[in-house]
Amino acid sequence: MRVLLGKELLELRRTFRxxxxxxxxxxxxxxAPALIRALPMIIKGSEAQGLDIPLPxxxxxxxxxxxxxxxxxxxxxxxxxxxxxxxxxxRKEGTLAMLFVKPVSRLSFVWTRWVVNGAYLGLSFLAGCxxxxxxxxxxLGRPDFSAAAAAAGLYLAYLLLAFSWTTFFSxxxxxxxxxxxxxxxxxxxxxxxxxxxKPLGEYGPYGAVAAGTAAVGAVGSxxxxxxxSAFFSVGLDLFLSAxxxxxxxxxxxxxxx
Amino acid sequence: xxxxxxxxxxxxxxxxxxxxxxxxxxxxxxxxGFLGPNGAGKTTTLKMLAGLISPTxxxxxxxxxxxxxxxxxxxxxxxxxxxxxxxSFYPWMNAEESLVFVGRLFGLESADAKSRAQSLLxxxxxTDRRRDRIRGFSRGMRQRLGIAQALMGRPAVLLLxxxxxxxxxxxxxxxxxLIAGLRGEATIIMSSHVLDDVQxxxxxxxxxxxxxxxxxxxxxxxxxxxxxxxxxxxxADHEERTRLSALLRQEPWLQEVVEEAGGLRVLAADxxxxxxxxxxxxxxxxxxxxxxxxVTPTLEDVFLSLVHGAEA
Numbered sequence: 001m002r003v004l005l006g007k008e009l010l011e012l013r014r015t016f017r018x019x020x021x022x023x024x025x026x027x028x029x030x031x032a033p034a035l036i037r038a039l040p041m042i043i044k045g046s047e048a049q050g051l052d053i054p055l056p057x058x059x060x061x062x063x064x065x066x067x068x069x070x071x072x073x074x075x076x077x078x079x080x081x082x083x084x085x086x087x088x089x090x091r092k093e094g095t096l097a098m099l100f101v102k103p104v105s106r107l108s109f110v111w112t113r114w115v116v117n118g119a120y121l122g123l124s125f126l127a128g129c130x131x132x133x134x135x136x137x138x139x140l141g142r143p144d145f146s147a148a149a150a151a152a153g154l155y156l157a158y159l160l161l162a163f164s165w166t167t168f169f170s171x172x173x174x175x176x177x178x179x180x181x182x183x184x185x186x187x188x189x190x191x192x193x194x195x196x197x198k199p200l201g202e203y204g205p206y207g208a209v210a211a212g213t214a215a216v217g218a219v220g221s222x223x224x225x226x227x228x229s230a231f232f233s234v235g236l237d238l239f240l241s242a243x244x245x246x247x248x249x250x251x252x253x254x255x256x257x
Numbered sequence: 258x259x260x261x262x263x264x265x266x267x268x269x270x271x272x273x274x275x276x277x278x279x280x281x282x283x284x285x286x287x288x289x290g291f292l293g294p295n296g297a298g299k300t301t302t303l304k305m306l307a308g309l310i311s312p313t314x315x316x317x318x319x320x321x322x323x324x325x326x327x328x329x330x331x332x333x334x335x336x337x338x339x340x341x342x343x344x345s346f347y348p349w350m351n352a353e354e355s356l357v358f359v360g361r362l363f364g365l366e367s368a369d370a371k372s373r374a375q376s377l378l379x380x381x382x383x384t385d386r387r388r389d390r391i392r393g394f395s396r397g398m399r400q401r402l403g404i405a406q407a408l409m410g411r412p413a414v415l416l417l418x419x420x421x422x423x424x425x426x427x428x429x430x431x432x433x434x435l436i437a438g439l440r441g442e443a444t445i446i447m448s449s450h451v452l453d454d455v456q457x458x459x460x461x462x463x464x465x466x467x468x469x470x471x472x473x474x475x476x477x478x479x480x481x482x483x484x485x486x487x488x489x490x491x492x493a494d495h496e497e498r499t500r501l502s503a504l505l506r507q508e509p510w511l512q513e514v515v516e517e518a519g520g521l522r523v524l525a526a527d528x529x530x531x532x533x534x535x536x537x538x539x540x541x542x543x544x545x546x547x548x549x550x551x552v553t554p555t556l557e558d559v560f561l562s563l564v565h566g567a568e569a
Contacts, residue, residue, distance in 0.1 A: 014349035125407030
């Protein structure tokens with residue numbers, strides 16, 4: 001396990017992923033408050049063309065909410081694109097065959113890959129959160145730090161779940177493109193199901209995201225405290241993540257290479 | 258005692274039978290040359306032995322234990338070294354890191370793994386490139402590195418799929434000498450298209466065709482018992498060789514005629530008829546006979562004879 005952990009860390013350092021992921025979330029963290037700050041000026045410019053769009057007064061919460069919006073849309077798609085080959089890529093390249101004729105357990109392989117990359121994804125997301133908070137303070141004023149921290153924690157659980165299902169689909173096939181295609185499906189289906197059936201929306205996997213968004217608040221929707229259902233949702237996300245890691249191992253256990 | 262045993266091993270891919278009811282055994286410490294034309298099932302067999310794919314029927318045992326995806330025990334994998342036909346590595350690692358990584362997977366301490374890696378890099382002539390990323394390696398360099406990684410765990414059983422196919426003549430000789438030097442230390446199965454390579458290092462030979470084992474025997478026994486006399490007819494020039502070759506191909510007793518430097522190598526189903534007819538055919542072709550001799554059959558002759566015999 002220690003040897004595989006070392007290999008994962010070396011791979012992070014040696015491949016573009018080490019830059020792309022944190023850079024992406026940091027850019028989101030910079031862009032979100034800047035966009036909110038610039039929006040009135042952009043809208044004002046459009047008034048010269050005869051458009052009259054009424055604007056609310058944006059506050060610090062909007063900067064954080066915008067970052068979270070970037071994270072759950074572009075961020076999740078980026079996670080799928082970056083990790084679609086987390087196992088399928090190794091299978092396609094033949095390195096998995098090289099590895100599995102050696103005394104390496106397939107569970108250790110999946111587990112270490114998930115732990116290192118999941119932790120790295122989480123840290124990248126949190127780096128983006130930190131950037132968004134700092135830039136919000138500079139451009140929009142002081143946000144509610146505890147609400148931002150709670151939202152970050154709630155989003156993190158869902159982000160981990162999305163990463164886990166990408167890992168699972170990547171173990172099912174040796175084609176990273178197919179893994180990405182399969183991983184996109186829950187990205188849309190999970191929020192839609194949550195919207196269609198309220199209990200699922202609150203207690204289901206997407207409940208954490210909805211509660212995080214509500215906790216930060218924004219123009220037109222004041223900040224609300226984190227409900228108990230959100231903790232259940234976080235627990236469910238973590239449980240499903242662990243289950244998906246084992247499912248990935250199960251898929252890989254008898255895979256022919 | 259046999260280090261490797263295959264019992265009625267069969268593997269289908271869709272409707273195609275790649276390996277068909279294959280039973281063979283490799284005695285401990287021997288170098289087993291696994292021969293066969295393209296598509297004979299050599300790679301599929303080696304992959305089944307390495308536990309990378311499952312048999313459709315039958316079973317394979319290495320060092321007394323069953324192998325297959327999810328069934329190979331750690332104990333077996335500690336004893337096996339595998340070289341794929343096109344070995345894969347993490348391209349972002351350098352050669353030394355890659356070997357140290359493999360050594361660590363086999364439970365070696367860092368210092369021991371590094372020392373063994375350096376020693377094997379010397380053996381496969383990659384010491385100068387040890388710090389270079391594998392992404393920039395040629396196929397021949399990857400193959401040499403592949404052999405080094407297969408040896409990292411000091412395996413009792415080595416499975417080598419075309420180990421010298423991408424190497425230049427010097428590299429080929431070095432690797433074959435290395436493999437020959439492992440005789441007695443490890444049991445080796447080596448598949449190859451290059452019959453000369455197999456003849457040079459193998460002690461046992463198995464010839465596979467369309468997934469079935471045509472013959473399996475110690476090399477010497479095979480050469481003695483299966484090879485018919487081979488004739489070598491040397492004529493004056495290339496044009497004469499071409500004319501003679503065309504006439505030979507019309508003879509009913511001909512099994513194979515191979516052009517080689519200065520002459521033709523003739524394998525005949527009926528050696529007596531060949532001995533009588535070849536000089537007459539030389540005259541018919543208007544060729545000048547420089548030399549006509551019976552030569553010692555090689556593994557290639559046995560291989561061609563058996564494969565053509567099976568086809569007939």
